[in-house]
Amino acid sequence: MRFFIDTANLDEIHQAQKYGLIDGVTTNPSLFAKEQQDWKELAAAICKAVDGPVSLEVVGLTAEEMVAEARELVKFGPNVVVKIPMIMEGLVAVRQLSQMGIDTNVTLVFSPLQALMAAKAGATYVSPFVGRVDDTGADGMELIEQIVTIFNNYNFKTQVLVASIRSPMHIVESALMGADVSTIPYKVLERLAKHPLTDKGLADFLADWKNTKGAGR
Template identity: 55%
Template sequence: MKFFIDTANLDQIREANDLGVLDGVTTNPSLMAKEGIKGVENQRAHYLKICEIVDGDVSAEVISTDYEGMIKEGEELAALNPHIVVKVPCIEAGIKAIKYFTDKGIRTNCTLVFSRGQALLAAKAGATYVSPFVGRLDDISSDGIELVAKIVEMYTYYGYETEVLAASIRSTQHIIQCIEAGADVATCPLAAIKGLLKHPLTDSGLATFLADYKKVNG
């Protein structure tokens, strides 16, 4: 499974990249706002900074909700850097735009997916990635991981090449569950990725090894 980091924070992106396990980055307007990045030009310059750090896909989201606006924004974003994947919401105009981008050779990430039906339409339109939102489904007492598993099963059965990018990951446990569900990618906060390192037996084992080393070597 590939790891993307879900942030616009350059320090966190560098830290995840230096860890040696980072495959890409996802961003959205909310994450940009969190970093205080305002204005289209500043945001696009920020995407370029991310692309300089990461040797992998960088999802950049369109703001428009109409077809013509999505096409204009998406083509401009894709032209910024070969790493850019155009992130498009799963609405009617978005599915139509994904088909257009697919025909033009522009890669896409269909975001805000909450059902198998939406995921099916995105795959039929040729989306590179589809992003089911695990945490947001859990928030309304639905099962986000089950949706990921069902989409994986559907794509495998019908032979769709669209990759399942599990989004809205809230915890290390979510990552483990996404592995079990067969997700191609999980996009996560840095803390959730680093949480995979933690295990009490690793800590106690290391402490024992170091204590034994000191006994022998002083």
């Protein structure tokens, strides 16, 4: 499974790269707004800093607007993936962009049927939002299982990019189901290596070492 980081913060991206965990980046208008700086300059900096795919999102609601925006977004770098909302006009745009050789990421996916439609339109990625599904009382991970099964049934090349991740378990379960990518907020990324038994074991080892004859000499 590949790990993307879900952020528009360059410091978080650089730190995640230092850990060696980053295969790509996903952004959205809300993440850019949080940074309170010129989004175009920031988008260009992110695309330059990252070797892997960088998802940049359109804000238009018609296929014509989305395609026009996509043409501008891909100018930020050869690694740009254009995020398109899961609406009917979005699917029209995805098909056109696919024919133009532009990678797309269909976002705001909340049902297996939406994911199937996006795959049929030629999407490079689909982004089911597991955390938001969980918030409704449904099971976000069941959604991932259904999408992976459908894509495998029909050999779709579209990749399942699990989004709205709230905990490490979302990542574990997605990996077990065969999802291609998890896009992870930095605060969750920091928790991936943590385990209470690891902390306890390390503390015990260090305490024993201090009591070892000749330790520290």
